[in-house]
Amino acid sequence: MRGLRPLVEKEVKDLLRDPRIYIGLIGPVIMFPIIGFAISMAASQAAEAAMGELTVMVIDEDETETSRRFISLLSNVGLKVIDAGSKSLDEAVKSAEKSGSKALLVIRRGFEESLRQFGRVNIEVYSIMRSMGFESMGVQAAVGNVLGRASDILSSTLISKIAPNVDPEVLRNPLNVTEYTVVKGRVIHAPPGSIFGQIVMGYGVMVPVFLFVIAMSVAQIAATATAVENEEKTLETLLTFPVSRYDILLAKLLGSSVVAVLGGIIFAVGFLLYFQISLGGLGLNLEMGGPLRELPPPPPQSYILLAASMILAILFMTSLGVVLGALSSDVRIAGSLLGVIVIPIMLPSLLIIYASVNSLPLPLQIIVYAVPTSYPMIMAREMIFTPMPMQVLYGIPYSAALTLMVLYATSKILTPEKLLTLQHKIKMRRMKGKAGRELE
Amino acid sequence: MADERIVEIKGLVKQFGGLTALNGVSFSVDEGEIFGLIGPNGAGKTTTLRILATLLLPTSGYVRILGYDVVKEASKIRELISYLAEDAGTYRNLTGYEYLSIVARIYFKSKRDVEEAVEEAARISGLGDRIMDKMKTYSRGMKRRIQVARALMTRPKLAILDEPTAGLDVFHAQHVRDIIKRHVSNGGSVILSSHNMLEVEHLCTRLAFIHRGRIIMEGEPQEVKDLYGVSNLEEAFLEVLKR
Known part of the structure; x- marks a missing residue:
């Protein structure tokens, strides 16, 4: 073990100063906030556009007192209305595009008649898309919103005519539902969908995404x-x-893990900044875990189990990376092998984001349990309801044993003679494949 | 157990698949010697040195360094030797000083020994202030000098040097030769390979010609020249091949 410390130091220094590594590490902390800023800017522009004056052109085929009052109602709830006069639909569309209108509304003949008979009336909306950006979407949503408000006013007027003493809102929504969710014996003032969404987002998605990124970076x-x-x-x-040989491998393992965890922290900071900036720009509530706060937090041993399973998953992926690197005569070959081998290994554990393991078919369950990266994902998903899931308790010694086996096997091939032979075979296979593709 | 003979090779055979790289090589190196392996490309020089450096396993034969078997006692041998590969690379993102310091900490326990070794290596390399620069900025010659310094700073009982002056200009090649001689005068032994017959003639106390995986002549430089009545080793080598 004498040489381990200097070897780890060598690994960390050499890796952190390598542009191929540090650019990859710094990338997320720069890129995510920039993307977040771009989304935020676009969202602000959309909001500004939606808040500003919305011009629509209207074709009134009904030409009745009611249709004219409806048009005047649209003006009162925030639309600037241009009368298309007696233009045909095609002419009106062209004119609306030219005049900068956001939409063309067509009030069909029979509008007044239908309302008098308490029937539904048809309004056709031709939204004029000038770009596929947030601004355009925001404007169209605002037009829809104004029409919704106008529809509410119309319905209230009609209800008041039939039943002057009844609150129109009661007739529209007679059931007033208040939803509660019971978790672990506690009643939470939130619907189950909201709890599920927060658990899935907070533990079931964020942790797996974080782990996936760290696992991929550590292997790389x-x-x-x-x-x-x-x-x-x-x-x-x-x-x-x-x-x-074991110390050389261990140094690679520790050095790469230190750098990858550092990269993971930078990634997490970048990811949080992205959410903070982009969701803030969209005007969404950033507070995570609102109803979840009412739940008792998982006990400390759950977090210890999560950390242990995560560390073992990272070490397992590192050992795989070391094997693939050792078998590669250059970095390019290592990159190709990573894509072919590591991503398929990670995929089964990503299934846990979408479904619980028990709901998967048995062969898939076996594959999921065979991969050490599955255990932190299972833990993250289950820890709210089961502090110490049995499958994770069994998975930890299994992951440790598998990682040690991979390390032992790697230390056995870490002799130039075996490495050169294996590297030569991989290179020849790759060249054969390339030549084959070129011939095709 | 270790004995006084530094290297002892008998009937060494090395095969790579169907190719026989070494076919019954035998020679020995004694304490305080600079032993030169001379031969054309593909003769088996590097394979022999790699076996001595515990990188390759012999197919058959007897190979011992300071009495230790290269197959069974490789880890003991690694504490006594240092190896300079012909195309040894460097860590691009480390400075020369950091690299030497890391290697010294692998070999020595005490801080004082580490510092002394690194200072000695920095002096051997002759890189001056450039030793504090990242090695990716070094020229080929500078990289070679740092590797020679690395190989000798650990004061190995046996330094195995594959083409130690390859890529060096005449001044630095002479500098490295002087360092090798000093290493031997301080109690070390050296086995080296070289294409440069002149270098071997002036540097080595004994040499062996190797051709097609076999030792075809062994002796002191003057002895070899006298035997074939020639004025230099190059002529002697060609003469041996003719016969």
């Missing part, structure tokens, strides 16, 4: 770090030092 960092040793011909020298 470890693979790159090891492949670079082959590419730069430094591994040969390293293997003649008085340190065990």
